[in-house]
Amino acid sequence: MENNTYETILKRRTIRAFKQTPIPKKAIDMALNAARLAPSAANYQFLEYLVIDDKSLQDKIFPNLRWAGYVKPKRDPGPNQRPRLYIAVLSNSQKSPKCNPRDIGAAVENLTLTFLSFGIGCCWVVAFEEDVIRQIFGIADYYMVDSIIAVGYPDESPILETDSENIKYWLDENNQLHVPKRPLSDIVHLNKIKD
Ligand SMILES: Cc1cc2nc3c(=O)[nH]c(=O)nc-3n(C[C@H](O)[C@H](O)[C@H](O)COP(=O)(O)O)c2cc1C
Numbered sequence: 060m061e062n063n064t065y066e067t068i069l070k071r072r073t074i075r076a077f078k079q080t081p082i083p084k085k086a087i088d089m090a091l092n093a094a095r096l097a098p099s100a101a102n103y104q105f106l107e108y109l110v111i112d113d114k115s116l117q118d119k120i121f122p123n124l125r126w127a128g129y130v131k132p133k134r135d136p137g138p139n140q141r142p143r144l145y146i147a148v149l150s151n152s153q154k155s156p157k158c159n160p161r162d163i164g165a166a167v168e169n170l171t172l173t174f175l176s177f178g179i180g181c182c183w184v185v186a187f188e189e190d191v192i193r194q195i196f197g198i199a200d201y202y203m204v205d206s207i208i209a210v211g212y213p214d215e216s217p218i219l220e221t222d223s224e225n226i227k228y229w230l231d232e233n234n235q236l237h238v239p240k241r242p243l244s245d246i247v248h249l250n251k252i253k254d
Pocket of ligand 1: 071074186228
């Protein structure tokens with residue numbers, strides 16, 4: 060049974076090494092539009108997106124991001140493998156009484172899967188120096204900077220593994236990243252919760 064959405068989901072892996080090929084504006088616009096159309100609790104739609112394609116601003120952002128904690132520092136993007144674009148996901152407290160994190164999950168997944176449908180990879184980064192990022196852009200108090208999405212054409216091909224025990228991604232002798240996921244049999248319950 061052919062299903063493009065499912066195929067894209069299967070292909071998606073976090074990417075932390077990027078080719079320097081420019082990203083087409085059309086892909087950026089469509090990814091942002093996909094985020095805009097994500098489900099939203101009570102439809103508050105409090106998320107906004109700061110798109111950063113300026114190289115000098117990108118150079119300021121990069122040192123404030125933390126990459127791949129389990130294999131640190133081996134998956135920090137090298138000088139020629141840095142993201143080509145960043146999208147900061149902002150939560151505007153003036154648009155909603157609370158920031159429902161489910162909205163962010165839905166929007167970011169729409170965004171990243173749309174990028175991937177164009178062959179473009181992403182790393183969803185929440186480990187960053189928020190104070191510094193706020194300062195760089197002069198971000199007002201009523202915004203929370205939730206995430207920074209690093210975007211670019213993949214220059215690595217992480218491998219999906221199935222593993223009940225180990226949750227830590229790891230690098231092999233060829234510097235290829237392996238990403239374990241728990242098997243379905245561990246996480247799906249039929250009619251009752253099994254032990
Ligand atoms: C909410 C969230 C925050 C994340 N933050 C970071 C981060 O700060 N730095 C990083 O390198 N990866 C980050 N990741 C990527 C995860 O490490 C990655 O999703 C996980 O290892 C599984 O790999 P996969 O995305 O290829 O399935 C984050 C992912 C999510 C969902």
